[in-house]
Amino acid sequence: MTASAPMTAPAPTPSTPATRPRVRTGRLGLHAFLAAVSLAFLAPLLLAVYASLRPYEETAEHGYFSLPRSLSFDYYRQAFTDSGMGTYFVNSLLIALPGVLIVLFLASFVAFAVTRLRMRGQLFLLVLFTAGNLLPQQVIVTPLYVLFNRVPLPYWMSDSMTMYDSLWAVIAVQVGFQLGFCVFVLSNFMRTLPHEILEAAIVDGAGVWTRYWRITLPLCRPALAALGTLEFTWMYNDFLWALVFISNGDKLPITSALNNLRGQFFTDYNLLAAGSVLVALPTIVVFLLLQRHFIAGLTLGAGKG
Template identity: 65%
Template sequence: MSTADIVQRRPHRVRPARALLHAFLALVAVGWLIPLLLAVYASIRPYQETSERGYLSWPKHLTFHYYLQAWRDADLPHYYLNTLIIAVPAVLVTLFLASFVAFAISRFQLPGSKFLLVMFTAGNLLPPQAMLIPLYTIYLKIPLPEFLSASQTLYDSYLGVILIHVAFQTGFCVFVLRNYMQTVPKELTEAAIMDGAGVWRQYWGVILPLCRPALGALATLEFTWIYNDFLWALVLISTGDKMPITTAINNLQGQYFTDYNLIAAGSVLVALPTILVFLLLQKQFVAGLTLGSTKG
């Protein structure tokens, strides 16, 4: 028997620290999944059954009727479209601006670049609730063409909500992308300069393709955060038909009675797009989480 066979047959020892880490991660994952699983479980049970036997009882009847009712009564396709009109441009503009600023800060010796990075990062520390009244007042005074806003101001327009998301999310993206671009060898841009590449060519053709893991991770996070936003749309939009998907659940509440199983079905339908985005960008998201972990 060779030494290689002995090594292969030797049982793999699991260190106690690693076992505890895996147990902790599994416990955290279950804790995060419990609310979603309870919502799914409640959404496929009749309300009469849960009111009599409780939400944690064994089911007698399972039905998907609530999903059809929620889709119809809450007018979800219309609100999905409203959310996409806000979320998709906001994510694209945020990543473009943040990546260009991060490129300038990380690749060029700009005076005050570190101070600029600190200011971008510090902007994320401002509580949005403290800025509601000033922003509301400013939005009422900024004019817009009538085809962009019925009120002819930035208030009650998709553009106004997009701009506020871009303003609040750019700082975080600049911080992440700048740190990632710092790990890219500067010899690549120096070689591009020797070949006659300008600033735009260095950014678009050299650095940006190397930042796909970071951009994928940020796109997943930003879309989730903007998609789930309720505060800014509630404050800056007054027309009900322009509201995003997070407000559609209100359409399922009755004046004197609320079917919480129907609310659960609507909540699951509202959450599906973010789950789909994560599944589509899962590979880039995981790669983005470990960015720079193997760098010395």
Template identity: 65%
Template sequence: MTTTTTAPRDTVGGGPREGSRPNRRPVRPARILLYVVLTLVALGWLAPLLLAVYASLRPYAETAKYGYMSLPHHLSLRYYSQAWSQGGMGKYFLNTLIITAPALVLTLFFASFIAFALARFRVPGRKTLLILFTAGNLLPPQVMVTPLYTLYNKIPLPYWLSDSGTVYDSYLGVIAIHVAFQTGFCVFVLYNYMQTIPSELTEAAVVDGAGVWRQYWRVILPLSRPALGALATLEFTWIYNDFLWALVFMSTGDKLPITSALNNLRGEFFTDYNLLAAGSMLVALPTLIVFFALQRQFVSGLTLGANKG
């Protein structure tokens, strides 16, 4: 009697057996090329930052003798403490906080409320308003410098808000111009996001007796958290790094933001670029902290609508 032995099949009912490893797709040359290009681009963006960090840890005499790309003989954090004390960065960080925090909060509040009104109510001419908000971002800021400078010197303010008695040379003037220029972009982004929120949610809130403010604060705003997180990261970076408006609308050196502290690290006849690199790293540190703190919301905001049909 002959016994026939058959090998175990990897499939049951024509499909892969449970626990078997699925067949991997072959890696296409185009995908390999894409990864190579993205890696090179990422390294290109990181190279200046890494070089600045490397230079900030080395004495200037060493880099002057052997070059910036040479191997280090001595590394220390001495330049960071020197940059902090010599640049007076504590005072300038406080100035930047006074400008950035109110400007960021007001920009997001005004933009979210305007976007809510345009997205949820039949406002006459809302498409025209949205186009105007968007078109305002296309205007170069430099075009507005001269008329705004003249206007700021003519608008009076009480002395507890401005030492000069006008909007010029006051924190309020710099905050106002940031809010004015950044609100349009935020309205455009938030309007498009709020359009994707089902209208049944606000209709249910109206049935429950919710007014306009409650619809905005309790329903729409919590659902817009990813978009607000992404915008908060971008707006903080833009407002924090801006130096044009503070330079034009402020004359008192002690009121200038942190970006001006780097000027204090430049000598009249000689500039220690390693010290300047350490100061740049200190200036960039808050933006990195904000990015990593809001990283999840930032990525969620960037991918909004990616899976919509």
């Protein structure tokens, strides 16, 4: 018998490191560009917050971009009390909240009519609402001023017995000018909804109101949230129409509170910065609460399927 040759173990193969996905140069450049744009938009807000925490004497001596010697929230307390911001804040909510709800309700109903109902003149009606956005608002300031002075209201709705010098005038103008944009956006969104859902509802005997309120509106929640955020921001920050149609200073919106922080001969811009931050807080809170729906509304239709 011949001895068999000893078996040799196979040589170990060097372990290959896990391959990592390559980061594209274009993607890095895109992220850098988006970061730079974000910082550019945030820079004024961050500078306002930074200035509002410092005394004016310090920034006047060392500049706004110097390191702080002391930080405090005294300007925020002073801005809130000196400007009477609480009253103006309530006035802005009395304008913005009803205005947003009325605009979304009317715009969604019109968009439902021009996209989901079989009626004549659908395209003309949609073009008519969309064309309203092309009209400059300043062109009809004088006609609206004359009109609101002649439209009567009961005493419990207006102290002046007319639409002039009342919040109703500002709400009506805001609704009228924002309605066309909301109809355009909601009609485009409703066109993407499957028709089979409404056809099944018609077979089950659902009326027009049921198809609108219980079927279509829940499906439009992302678009309504995105529009609600934008409309609240626009109506809350507007000052032109209140300045034209309201003469009583106690009825002005919160944007007028900043004007109360200006002195006749001297303006403390750090105090004004604190007031600006306080005025902007409600819009920031609304965006944070509706952020998920807002982003979903902006990305609708971005992908297929």
